[in-house]
Amino acid sequence: MSRVSVIVPVLNEADTLAESLTQVRAALHAGDELIVVDGDSTDDSVGIARQIADTVLTSEPGRSAQMNAGAVCATGVWLWFVHADTVLDSRHREALDEVPPTGQWGRFDVRLSNPRFLFRVIASMMNWRSRLSGIATGDQAMFVRREVFREQGGFPAQPLMEDIALSRMLRAQSRPLCLRPPLMTSSRRWDANGPWHTIWLMWVLRFRYWRGASPEALHRDYYRGDAG
Numbered sequence: 157m158s159r160v161s162v163i164v165p166v167l168n169e170a171d172t173l174a175e176s177l178t179q180v181r182a183a184l185h186a187g188d189e190l191i192v193v194d195g196d197s198t199d200d201s202v203g204i205a206r207q208i209a210d211t212v213l214t215s216e217p218g219r220s221a222q223m224n225a226g227a228v229c230a231t232g233v234w235l236w237f238v239h240a241d242t243v244l245d246s247r248h249r250e251a252l253d254e255v256p257p258t259g260q261w262g263r264f265d266v267r268l269s270n271p272r273f274l275f276r277v278i279a280s281m282m283n284w285r286s287r288l289s290g291i292a293t294g295d296q297a298m299f300v301r302r303e304v305f306r307e308q309g310g311f312p313a314q315p316l317m318e319d320i321a322l323s324r325m326l327r328a329q330s331r332p333l334c335l336r337p338p339l340m341t342s343s344r345r346w347d348a349n350g351p352w353h354t355i356w357l358m359w360v361l362r363f364r365y366w367r368g369a370s371p372e373a374l375h376r377d378y379y380r381g382d383a384g
Contacts, residue, residue, distance in 0.1 A: 274351055
C-alpha cells in the first residue's frame with residue numbers, strides 16, 4: 157500500500173467544499189494526507205478546509221501555481237490532483253493500490269453530474285479521447301509518482317492547459333494508466349453555458365493551443381466563453 161497525497165486547488169468553493177473534502181477524507185487510508193491550496197478566496201473556503209484537511213496552504217491564484225505549491229510539501233508516493241468539484245470514494249483510492257510498480261502516472265475515467273443522456277455521451281467522449289491521445293485533463297483527477305512529478309518540474313507556470321502540458325511531458329516517458337471506476341465531476345460549466353457551446357469552445361481552445369496560441373490568450377477567451 158503506497159501513501160497518497162491528495163492535492164486540492166480551491167478558489168471560492170465554500171458552498172460545496174465541506175461536502176467534497178469530507179468525501180475525499182472518508183476515501184483515504186490511514187497515513188494518506190489531504191492538502192488544500194487556496195488561491196486567495198474571498199469566501200470561507202480556507203476556514204472550511206482547515207476543519208478537514210491535514211494541511212491548508214495559500215498561493216497566488218491559478219491551478220498550476222496552487223497544485224505545485226501543494227506538491228512541494230507533499231510526502232506521499234503518489235500525488236493525486238483532485239478538483240474541488242470532483243467526487244471520489246474508497247473504490248478510487250483502492251484502484252491506486254492496484255497500480256503496478258512500473259506505473260508512473262495516469263488518470264480516472266469520469267462521468268458528469270448532470271444525468272441527461274447527452275452528458276453521459278460527453279463523458280464517454282472525454283474518456284475515449286484521453287485513451288486515444290494519452291492526454292489527461294484536470295477533471296480526470298491526474299495522479300503521478302512524486303519523484304516523477306519533480307523530475308518533470310511540476311506543472312508548467314501557465315494559466316490554462318497546464319494539465320495538457322504536463323501530460324505531454326509525462327507521455328514522453330510512458331502512456332497514462334486509465335483507471336476505473338469513473339469519478340463524478342461537476343457539469344456546472346456545461347449547465348451554465350450550454351453543452352454544445354462548451355464542447356465547441358473546448359475543442360477550439362485545444363486546437364488553438366496545439367497550433368501554438370499562448371495559454372494567456374486561451375485563458376482570457378475561456379473565461380469570457382469566446383474561442384475567438
